[in-house]
Amino acid sequence: MAFPQLLHSPSSSLTFKPSLNPNSSSSNPNPRHLIKPPPKTLAPFLTHHHHHHRRRRKPNLLRCSASSFSEKHHTGSPQSDDVVELPLFPLPLVLFPGAILPLQIFEFRYRMMMHTLLQTDLRFGVIYSDTATGTAEVGCVGEVVKHERLVDDRFFLICKGQERFRVKKIVRTKPYLVAEVAWLEDRPSGDGGEDLETLASEVETYMKDVIRLSNRLNGKPEKEAQDLRRNLFPTPFSFFVGSTFEGAPREQQALLELEDTATRLKREKETLRNTLNYLSAASAVKDVFPSSS
Incomplete structure (x- = not known):
């Protein structure tokens, strides 16, 4: 299935940044690239999103950020046995409940979808x-x-993840x-569950350590990350953690599909x-090799 054309660029491509692909090394020789990351690793760094991050983003960036995770985003959600019709938007990214996703839409069929959504419930x-x-x-x-x-019937959208x-x-x-x-x-x-x-606390600790070391390797101050959970319950926190694994969409998809919070947190911890x-x-x-940096 062809991807929807969302980003108007000369290459007509979808871009993600920053990338977590361990194989996306620079063309310059660097001893750090000789270290092969173990399986299920998000090297060389983990993207850090703050829950109340208010920096303005350009609307044509296609990325998923965990900037608005709600403590009660499950409240009033539909029952799991409900079956409804829903328009689908296939994308090479994973949206998590509570996450914010900016999109630019200019492909004709999805402009049609938006005209319909604006007259109904704004959900897809x-x-x-x-x-x-x-x-x-x-x-x-x-x-x-x-x-x-x-004026040319394109749309800039800010979307928020809801139910899976x-x-x-x-x-x-x-x-x-x-x-x-x-x-x-x-x-x-x-x-006798987990x-x-x-x-959740162990996962948060690992996140802080990863952010600290990532900052060091990228020449940024090594100040310790503050409260990442912001009083989130374990389930929405597990979705937040998954949303930070940008550049690893298949791992994100596996996390999204899990139906047990403990299993999701364990996988994120690993x-x-x-x-x-x-x-x-x-x-x-x-x-x-300090000169390699």
Whole structure:
């Protein structure tokens, strides 16, 4: 399935920044690039998003940021056994509940979708798609919280992630995808389940360490990151953590599809621990070869 053309650029490409691809090394020789990151690592650095980040972003950047995670974003959400029709927007990115996604829309079929949404409930499904794996079955509702319509009928959108969903059946494919979807929620942990608060705190600690070392490797001040959770409950915090793994959309998709908060936090903890190990090794190489920086 072809990707919607959202960004008007000479290359007509979709770009992500910053990248977390460990293989995207510079062409200049650097001893740090000799260190191969272990599996499930987000090296060379983790993107840090603050919950109340207010820096103005250009509207034509296609990126997902966790700048507005709500403590109660599950309140009043549809029941998991409800089946509804939802227009779908396939994108090479993953939207998480509570995250903010700026989009620019100028492809004709999605301009048509926007005209319909503006007259209804302003909600559509963002679903991950790429040429290698195809279109995922699990996505996240994006609710339009702000929009600007330009004279040439393009749209600038600010969307916020809401409920997750699973595609049950494709209803139609023209002019854009519409599917029957069922809502997806995390299941309660089993008897004697995990201490979610402890897991969330451990994940936050790893995040702080990764941010600190990442800053060091990038020549930034090594000041410790402050409260990353901002009193978020474990489930929305786990979505926030997943949203910071920019540049690793398949890992993000796997996290989005999990239906257990403890399992999601454990997987994020493992990824962050591997990333920290990689950054520690890269930092040691930098200390031995300071000129390589």
